[in-house]
Amino acid sequence: MIKNWIKSTIALLVIVILIITNLPCLESYAQDYNQLNHRVVKVGYYPDYATILEPASDGNMGYGYDYLKEIAKYTGWKYEFVKCSWDDGVKLLQEGKIDIFGPMQKTEEREKIFDFPNVQMGTEYGVLFANKNSGILYEDLDFFNGMKVGTEKENYYTEVMNQYCKDKGIKVNYVYTDSEDIGRELKEGLYDTYLTGDLQAIPNTTVVARLSSEPYYYATTKGNTEIIAGLNYALKNIFKNDKYFEQKLYEKYFSNRDISKPSITKKEIDLIKKTKKLIVGCQSDSKPLQYFDKKTGLPSGICTDILKEVGNISGIEFEFVPVEVKNGTISKEQLDGIDLYACYHDVSPLKSLKYTDAYLNVPMMIVSNKQLNLSDKLNVVVYSFDEKNQGQFKKEYPQFSIKKTETIEEALSVLEKNKADAMLIPAYTYDELEQTDNQNFYVYSTDIKCRMDLGISSKLPAEMTYILNKSIARLDNDVVNTIIYKNTSTRAYDVSFAKLVKDNSWVILGLLTLFFAILLIVIETSNRKLKSVLYVDSSTGKASLAKFRIDARGLLDNAKADEYMLVSIDVNNFKYINDIYGYDAGNKVLKILADHIEMILPGEIMLTARRAADNFVFISKTCNKDKVFNAMSDDSLLKKDVQLVLGPDYDLTLSIGAYIIHQPFKNISVMLDYANIAKKTVKGKVGNPIAEYTPEMNEHMELKKKVTVGMEAGLLHGEFITCLQPKYSLADESLIGAEVLVRWKHPELGMLSPMLFIPLFEENGFIEKLDMYIFEATCKLIQKWNQAGLTKIPRISVNISRVTLCRKNLVDELKEIAQKYHINTRQLEIEITEGTLERSTERIIKIINNLKAVGFYVSIDDFGSGYSSLSILKDMPADIIKIDKEFLSETFDSQKGRKIINSIIKMSKELNLEIVAEGIETKEQAEALRAMNCDVAQGYYFARPMKPEAFEHMIINGR
Incomplete structure (x- = not known):
């Protein structure tokens, strides 16, 4: 602790001396600054192009906005922001009606009409966005070939895309659009993907291809020498004073976006x-x-x-x-x-x-047993330092001669024998050396970073490099910082106080005589600032996840089983708060929530932190569980405070998951995962917003992971199989149809019921692919029967989910598939669930009419499961009503229930609707429904679902 204090003090003394000796430079800089014009500069910006975000209530924010603020420190400019489309912005800049517009790439054509600064202001990837529910995989070249790509005219990335297509051997069709709602057009299928830069924020999308990275600039009108001079002057000084300014700004705004983290193919x-x-x-x-x-x-x-x-x-x-x-x-x-x-x-x-790409860049230091002037020609010994890093070293210090050794011990020996002037060493290794070695070293920082990566054996497939690089890109900065802290600052070293005094006696004497009192205060402030970078969340002022992990480990090391619980909290629909109210309002909500967590039970909430985005975690005593849960689930004060920011109509809701810490020695990351698993079970659901973790939840999540990971492969390998459940006329019990059902023959999990995977597929959008796959498989089956000469093939019904029903051009696709296999559409029935009808009723009616227009029968499945059953009878142009089996079983046992069913059947008959009763399991049910004039029966009493071969045998035998 004392030694760290001494080191910090030495550094501060050097800074003070440098400031004093450079005062003339500062005066010169101030003179230059004042010579620049203090004027209002008009900046055109393109909404949602994340460099300058939409203005919030208290002003703008974003990468570009912060960059321009930094430029203003050197130019004295004040800004007026002008919202415009890309085409309008280019036109306004050409006409001189705005002073600055961007971001844009520099091309020969653009340089003819605009002036660009000497230094770029960032780097942007060209990317292809797709709707997140489209099911399009990352770099799925089979799909890409022939796909429709939306883009703006004059888009710089069109040429980049053309080169990508040439390299990959594919062709695409461009669809030009100037819409401000790209997300909607992607969802509606106007084009398959959208080509733009990765700085653009498009809701509900995912990146499916990443093209080359390109530098971008903020341009000005041709001949506007005042603006271009100001930009060049400011950018030169920004990078002179902080060469990592751009990198830090990028990490602030873009490093945690999913878009910056590549997808797996x-x-x-x-x-x-x-x-x-x-x-x-x-x-x-x-x-x-x-x-x-x-x-x-x-x-x-x-x-x-x-x-x-x-x-x-x-x-x-x-x-x-x-x-x-x-x-x-x-x-x-x-x-x-x-x-x-x-x-x-x-x-x-x-x-x-x-x-691979670097998973860590280690700062390097020059150490010596004597004072040095780094501008001199010096002999420097390095160890285990590869050619890439040596090249970086030679470029930074061309005057140095390099001598290599294999180990640090050999390097130290060379230094001790004065065969070298200095040694280049990783900063973290120097920390280790300093604590255990008896020598006194002079230390010099450098801008060199030692790149740590992985060499990949030639026996591994080339794709392994991509997998590892994508995994490295997904490393959490908080986790990396915690690892570094754990392996350096928290390690114990055996260093005597006598050695400490001896090694630093001149420093101690100087500090005591001259700077002790003043510097002590400054050092303490400096240390707080340093710690705040790693340990304080900038949005809320509370602990960061890195600090939470360390403190939690210290708390739990001495804890008893079940003494504490870890709680994870999410704000429901927080993304929409940012989208609708702005990022500034979103940050205020986060701050309010962070404050309220600590106030739930003062003194009982042990540790709190913001994990990421709107996710907070805290640890409290398990004995206060009920009090904490009650306070969190109905915090009227929290809701009122949020309404002060978002308005009186906004009703904030939370999702809360808790893990009772049965095993305090467990990894903190595992505990966080358990709390998150519990939270996901209530996320987006009505009712109790709190769930406690159980092992069964983990099993369910593991099942969901296996299902999600295996779904694409399952489709490719034919693991989804069809079976058919016959339908019978209740009048004479003749075979009149069948419903196609799907099962998944999973290679690891065995035969899976659709109840296990259909809801998940509806969430992630894969259901569209599965629906179309099953429909085509059904058409193939009917074609086989037709070609075999079967003449009495009954009508076959296929389920279409509510997600697929909204698919652009669905009716045309279904018709084309039927025609491909020479199937008469009157042989097919499309089943849609009643729940689909609860929203967008007019649109669904239009789709049903379109399906009927091309010849398909349409049935309403699960009738009776919703709340709108009776009202939809008069509105829906369907042909068939299928009474829900749960509704049937729940109402059939009472006289009142039978009257309800009888009324539904009677009303449907009057509307010329065919009635199908599902889930018939007893003779009594069949007889009763026959007496009510129900048309068709389906259920175990008549036949269970069967393989296509067995159903084919039934067709042949007429039963």
Whole structure:
């Protein structure tokens, strides 16, 4: 603790001296600043193009807005923001009616009509957006070939897309649009995907392809020398003072967006399922980056812990083994035994390997046993430093001569013998060395980052590189920071007080005599600011997830089983708060919620933090469970405070999941997952907003994961199979039809009932693919019967979900499939559920009329399960009503219930509707329905669902 204080003080002294010695420069800068014009600059912006977001109640925000604010510090400009479309913005800039417009890429054509600054203001990927429920997979080239791509005219990325198509050997058709509602047009199927830059925010979409990255600029009118001079001057000084300004701003606004995290392709999913484990070779003794604990023998260190997280994200188990490097080489036996190599790459057999993206960039430091002038020609020793990193070092310090060693011990020996002036060393390794070595070092920071990545064995498929890179891209910054903190700041070192005083005696003496009192206050403030970067959530002022993990571990290390509970809270529909009210209002709601969590039971909420977006977590005593739950589920004060921000009509609701901590020693991440699993069971549902975690929930979530991961492969491999349940005339019990049902023969889970997967598919949109697949399979089946010469094929009904029913051009697609297999549409019946009719009634009526117009019969399934049954009879142009089996079983046992059923049948008859009763299981039910003049029966009493071959046999036999 004292040593850290001393180090911070030394750094502060250097800063004070630098400020004093550079006062003339500051005065010169101030003179230059004042020479610039203080004027109002008109900035055109394109709504939802995330560099400048829509103005909220208290002003603008966004990457571009913050960038322009920074520019204003050097130019004195004030801004007037002008909302416009892309075409209008280009026109206004050409005419000089606005001063700045962007972002835009620089091209030869644009340079003829606009002026661009010398420095770019960011980098943007060209991407293809698709509706999140479209079922389109990432880089599904089979689908891409021939698809419709929406885009604006004069879109820079059209040429990039053309090159992508050429490289991939595909063709696409462009659909030009200037709509402000791209999300709606994607949903309605006007085009399959939309081409734009990844900075654009389009609700309810996902990225299905990522093209090349391109720098972008904010342009000005041709010849506007005042604006271009101001931009160049400001940008030059911004990067001079902080070369990572752009990177920091990008991380603030874009790093946590799903769009910045690539998706997994169908081919990669298959490879993950086949790959059980990967062997990772790492260094055995390179603390604190990667090493094997001498007591436990387990792999440890910053790199190792991060790679474990990469393995968890990818779904592939990593097994770590030590690798020994001798004389700059690694044995063939060792190399053959590993799949991935996590050590430095300056080893002869490894130089030809392919490598992943960096999972960590370690800051490097120059240390020496004497004072240095880094502008001098110096001999610097480096160890285990590969050619990529050496190239970076040579570029930054071309005057240095480099000497290489294999280990830090060898490098230290070279330094001690004065065979080198300095040593280049990773910052985290220096922390370790400083705590355990007796020498005093002079330390110099650098801008060099040591790139830590994974070498990939040539025996692995090329797709493994993409899988690992995408997993690395999904690393959570909070998790990485926690890992670094755990492996550095929280480790215990055996350093004597006498050594501490001896090593720093001159510093202590100087501080005591001159700066002690003043610097102590400044250092404390500096330390608080430093900690706040990592440990304080900027939106709420509360603890970050990284701080929560550390504090929770400390609290639970001494806890008893079931003493505490971990609670996870989400604001329902928070995304729409941001979309409708603006990000500023959304942040205010988050702050209100954070404050209210701490006020639920003052003193009883032990730890709180904002996990991400609108997700908060806290730990409290289990004995207060009921009080906490009651307070959270009906917090009228919270709702009132939120209404002050969003208006009196807004009714805030929460989803809450809790995990009773039975095993306090468990990993905090696992506990967070358990609470989230419980929360998901009540998310978006009416009623009790709170759920406690049970092991069954985890099993259900695991089942959902397996179902989701396997659904695409299931369709490709023909795992979804059809069966048919016959329908009979109640008048003479003759076979008059059948309903097609689906089952999933899952390779791991066995035969799955549709009740297990249909609701999930309706949530994730995959139901559209399945519906169309089953419809086509049914047409193939009828074609087979037709070709076999069967003459009395009954009408076959196929279910179409409410999601698929809203599919653009559905009726045309169904008609085309029927024609493809030469099927008369009168042989087919389309079943839609009553629940579909509760919304968009006029649209559904139009779809039903269109289905009937091309010859399909239409039936309303599950009639009686909703609340609008009687009212829809007069409005819906359907042909058939199917009485819900649950409704039938619940009402059939009473005289009153039978009268209701009889009334429905009678009313339907008067409207010329055919009546089908589902779920008939007894002779008594059949006889009663026959007496009521019900037309058709379906149920176990007559026949169970059967394979197509068995039903074909029934057709042949007429029964």
